[in-house]
Amino acid sequence: MINSKALCLLLLSATAVASAQDSQNTLISKKEALKLSSLSNSQTGRNKSINVKSGNYKNFTGKVIGNHVRLRSQADVDSTIVREVNKDELLIVTGENNDFYEITPPTDVKAYVFRSFILDNIVEGNRVNVRLAPDLDAPVIGNLNTGDRINGKISERNSKWLEIDPPSNAKFYVAKEFIEYAGGADLKQIHDKRSKDLTKLCNDAYYSGDAEMHKPFEEMNFERISSKFKLIINDYQDFPQETQKAAKKLVALQETYLQKKLQYLEQRSQMLDSKLANSNLESTPSETPISTPVEPVIVKKTESTKMKMWEPLEQALFSTWRSMHEAKNISEFYEAQMVNTSTVTGTLELFSDPIKNKPGSHVVKYRDIPVAFVYSTKLDLDQYVGKKVNLVVAERPNNNFAFPAYYVFDITH
Numbered sequence: 001m002i003n004s005k006a007l008c009l010l011l012l013s014a015t016a017v018a019s020a021q022d023s024q025n026t027l028i029s030k031k032e033a034l035k036l037s038s039l040s041n042s043q044t045g046r047n048k049s050i051n052v053k054s055g056n057y058k059n060f061t062g063k064v065i066g067n068h069v070r071l072r073s074q075a076d077v078d079s080t081i082v083r084e085v086n087k088d089e090l091l092i093v094t095g096e097n098n099d100f101y102e103i104t105p106p107t108d109v110k111a112y113v114f115r116s117f118i119l120d121n122i123v124e125g126n127r128v129n130v131r132l133a134p135d136l137d138a139p140v141i142g143n144l145n146t147g148d149r150i151n152g153k154i155s156e157r158n159s160k161w162l163e164i165d166p167p168s169n170a171k172f173y174v175a176k177e178f179i180e181y182a183g184g185a186d187l188k189q190i191h192d193k194r195s196k197d198l199t200k201l202c203n204d205a206y207y208s209g210d211a212e213m214h215k216p217f218e219e220m221n222f223e224r225i226s227s228k229f230k231l232i233i234n235d236y237q238d239f240p241q242e243t244q245k246a247a248k249k250l251v252a253l254q255e256t257y258l259q260k261k262l263q264y265l266e267q268r269s270q271m272l273d274s275k276l277a278n279s280n281l282e283s284t285p286s287e288t289p290i291s292t293p294v295e296p297v298i299v300k301k302t303e304s305t306k307m308k309m310w311e312p313l314e315q316a317l318f319s320t321w322r323s324m325h326e327a328k329n330i331s332e333f334y335e336a337q338m339v340n341t342s343t344v345t346g347t348l349e350l351f352s353d354p355i356k357n358k359p360g361s362h363v364v365k366y367r368d369i370p371v372a373f374v375y376s377t378k379l380d381l382d383q384y385v386g387k388k389v390n391l392v393v394a395e396r397p398n399n400n401f402a403f404p405a406y407y408v409f410d411i412t413h
Helices: 004-044 186-213 222-235 240-281 285-291 294-308 311-322 330-338
Strands: 060-064 069-072 081-085 090-097 100-103 111-114 128-131 140-144 161-164 172-175 179-184 342-350 362-366 369-375 388-396 405-412
Touching (some): 090 179, 090 186, 186 222, 222 240, 330 405, 369 388
Parallel strands (some): 369 405
Antiparallel strands (some): 060 090, 060 179, 090 100, 111 128, 342 388
């Protein structure tokens, strides 16, 4: 029989052993936690505790709502700035950390790993640091382990390092106040694919457009070129910068095309006048009475041709205006232009010099000094040649000539 005193001693001994074991286990857990924490800090460069919501976090696509928004390596305003992002850029949000969103690295961000740890594009070593720059002092943004495969190239900044895409465990941070919800996580992928498609379309349209402008007018197919740019402008409005550039390029191509068309029509008109003149000279005396009334007909045809020469330019200007004013016709285009008309005063003279890209069919002179080029598709300006006139006009491209060019709406004299 064990007496009560011996029993008490036995129980006290067992309790002490158990307490010692618990204390040892607790001490080991703390050491392990501290070791892991120190290892994480030394490897990642993060010296502040973080509280990232993860696990069941639902990733989404965020849109940047400001310009020059800083993308950081840590969820800390004192951390390294990776780069700046601008308004309307899309980012994949994968978590939260206090006042910051955790995001995946943008595709244009590069990372660097020391070449000594890489053999035949395979990582040889555990927890190999991946840094933001090819420098041992650069922030660590992730890690690679033995067996990981990479695709990299020797850094131009430091040949001891390989330039690679950031690893999957790399995360950057951006302040929540500059991000708004744009859609699900797949939206960014769809957007990136459309961006690549748009780049191909732009390259094709710009190259084809420039090549087309070098062809003779008779061989040009402007509708084909126009359709390429209209596809960009109409179907990729979620890329406003690119669509604006495409619209400006299309206008420039239209102007070049119309100038070539005007030159072509001028040449045709001159050839027609020459043929008609030769035909009149070759007429026999017996035909003279019959040909006498033909002369005014010839003049009217020449005048009509001269006015029609400017219709393609007016149509192009209207098309550009209509792209910004839905369901409008050319009459409304001219009505809108009439609001901002001005008056040009002087003596109207024919501008018959055989030069390319001339900005008008007539010139207005004031005290024998040219002040403007003018043309019209509605009024026969030839009827006012040699007269002092007041012209109601709207501005038009002057093709880099010394004086402004105008379209004539009305004439008083």
